[in-house]
Amino acid sequence: MTREASEPGGIVVVGNGMAGARLVSEIRARDPHVPLTVFGAEAWQPYNRVLLSNVLAGATGPDQIGLVDPAWYGANRVDARLGVEVVRIDREARVVHGSDGSAVPYRTLVLATGSSSFVPPIPGTRDGLPAGAVAFRTLDDCSAIIDAADGARRAVVVGGGLLGIEAARGLVGRGLEVTVVHLAGHLMERQLDPGAGKVLARTLGRLGIRARVDVSVSALRVVLDAGAPRVTGVELAGCGGAEGADGAEFLGADLVVLACGVRPEVGLACAAGLEVDRGIVVDEELRSVSDPAVRAIGECSQYGDTVYGLVAPAWEQATVLADLLTGADARARFTGARQITRLKAASVDLVSMGETHHGDDDPDVEVIRFADASRGTYKKVTIREDRVIGAILLGETSTAGTLTQLYDRAAPLPADRLSLFFPGLGGAQPADSPVRMPDAATVCHCNNVTKGQIRACWEKGARTADEVAARTRATTGCGGCRDAVEGIVGWLGEQESVPAG
Ligand SMILES: Cc1cc2nc3c(=O)[nH]c(=O)nc-3n(C[C@H](O)[C@H](O)[C@H](O)COP(=O)(O)OP(=O)(O)OC[C@H]3O[C@@H](n4cnc5c(N)ncnc54)[C@H](O)[C@@H]3O)c2cc1C
Structure with a gap:
């Protein structure tokens, strides 16, 4: 166990959103003993913010998006202060002060305060938002x-x-x-x-x-x-x-x-004198560059020039930090993340990744494009040095898995470029197919789960996508990989039922 985890005061996490809640559960999974306190300004148990769009659309109930069962905190000796905002950090005394008057000492403080909505300062919004x-x-x-x-x-x-x-x-x-x-x-x-x-x-x-x-x-x-x-x-x-x-x-x-748009929630960090650019500036160990006792993850943090606005990097940061704070892997580092966006809107299939704005004027970048506006289809892949650096699939996304794998792993492209747009064309079997997908291919990008991990789960007895989700967390982010996970589980089932010989 590291010095940080074992000394009195323990770990205090500020923010119980997607990054903070994940960090707390990852720490407990590695270390059942370290004193752990989490403050959440929202009164609710942590929930999957990504799925709010589905709640608004009526496709998911608000009661279906919880991330942590409230009983879990007591059972796991986590001091959860829901509905309590941290209003001040005293870095010298290493104490945080809550809106309920409480004061909690820390050995390590993790800021996971996320972002807040940007409200343009125009007439009609200046004294708070009107009804409606x-x-x-x-x-x-x-x-x-x-x-x-x-x-x-x-x-x-x-x-x-x-x-x-x-x-x-x-x-x-x-x-x-x-x-x-x-x-x-x-x-x-x-x-x-x-x-x-x-x-x-x-x-x-x-x-x-x-x-x-x-x-x-x-x-x-x-x-x-x-x-x-x-x-x-x-x-x-x-x-x-x-x-x-x-x-x-x-x-x-x-x-x-x-x-x-959103603005990183950095008021607390600024008031505490931590270095803030657009977000709280952190290094590869998610450590504030101003104070080694303070870490920051999720949308309030800035690594390099980037403030990530997606859940996958926030969860990856949570995993790295849990490894570091518990000593489970002292060499864990966050070195940046690729950004893949999937729109969650019924009847609008859209996936976008990486650099998508290149035109045909850059001699170092190859652009392949297919558009059929009357059918709502637009596909574009940008390629540099035989590697996919960006892609847009709109209206028809059946090759999203293939492109994502190529982009993710910076793998060399197939000679047959058409198969990137049209599965099965040119004789190439789509790599989206569970059969062709390599074990190293990432299937759930929010939780960084590979096909190999799903296969391993299957081998240990998981027989449904829900059972795989319970063991790996695949499908529990934006849910966009649900079909792929079901496809792999179905294919593994078929393999099992094929008589040997
Ligand atoms: C409708 C919607 C759809 C989205 N869809 C996608 C998507 O499809 N894919 C994707 O990758 N991302 C999506 N996102 C973005 C994703 O939700 C965020 O990237 C993610 O929630 C970031 O996690 P976080 O923990 O950094 O911030 P948050 O989830 O915002 O959590 C921060 C928490 O900290 C609390 N807090 C702040 N200050 C304090 C304080 N002083 N004391 C105590 N608590 C405090 C806040 O109340 C909040 O609960 C979506 C976001 C929204 C709103």
Whole structure:
């Protein structure tokens, strides 16, 4: 056991979200004794934030997304302080102070405070959000959106990134007229190139979602309803319309969802004098560069130039840190993560990874593209030195597994490039098939689970995807690998039932 874990004061984790909760369970799995306290500002047991989009869409119940059974804490001697925010860190005394007046000493402090929604400082938001306007980050936000959608007719979603589109899809499924208003020139501009953005807008249009790009919201229009402010719509800047104040165009709405991006929650770290750039600056051991007793993981942390906004890197950091803090693997290091995004919106299949913005003008980069806008299909692979450095699959994602493996492992490409887009073409059998997939291939990216680990699970008796999930955690992140895990389990079952000889 390391010095950090064995000395009095133990480990204190601030933030019981996806990174913090995972860290706590990984530490306990390695060390049943180290004193462990976790503070969570949200009153709920930790939950899978990624699945809030499915809750909003009505595909998953809020009671189905819990990550930790509340009874687990007591049974595992974890001091869980749910609904208590840490309001101050005294680094000199090595004590954190909670909003309930408590003070807890630490040997090692882990900050896992995540992010909060960015709310643009425009008229209508400055004194807090009016009724009918909600940001989209927490379970409380999600419940507020669902409540407000009940009885509403028109919704405006401000922000056409991943979250905004998932929210829009959920709301249109609840019968609302939905318009997405986006500042950039095309939707999901961080993950998609303009061509893909246009095809996506068309696909959303077919589902009844109107997308307005290149426009900014200059104000939320508000009326007083029984003395309290209530939103009636948004004003768009620079659109030359005549309806709103100062000639701004007005979009009426009973519900406005703000999905304008997030900001790392670093206020506590800044106040404690830790080095913060966009996030809390950490090294390969997730250690604050200002204080060796403080670590940071998840969306509040910054490794190199990157603040990760996805769950896979947060969970990988949690595993590395648990190894380090318990001494299970003193050589564990976080050296960066690849970023793969999958949209979770019914009838919109979309996977994006790596560098997707290259055009044909870079002589060092090969770009292969296929577009069929009328069918909502757009596929692009960018290649450098015979390796996939990025890809977009929109509308038809059957080769996502193959591309992800090639991208993940920087493996050389097959000579037959067509098979990257069209499974089975050119005689190549898709590597997505459980038969062809190598054991080293990562199947669950959120939890970094390989086909080999699923096979090993099978060999130890797991016979269903749920049993595999219980042992490896595969499928328990965004859930996008569920079909692949079921495919592997099914294939292993067939292998077993084939008579020998
Ligand atoms: C709707 C939605 C859909 C998403 N979809 C995807 C997806 O498909 N794929 C993907 O990879 N990622 C997705 N994400 C992003 C993913 O949820 C985040 O990357 C992940 O939650 C980050 O984990 P975290 O622990 O760093 O932050 P969080 O999960 O935000 O947890 C931070 C926690 O710390 C608490 N906290 C903050 N300050 C304090 C304090 N001072 N004291 C005590 N507690 C504090 C907060 O209340 C919060 O509970 C999605 C996010 C949302 C909102």
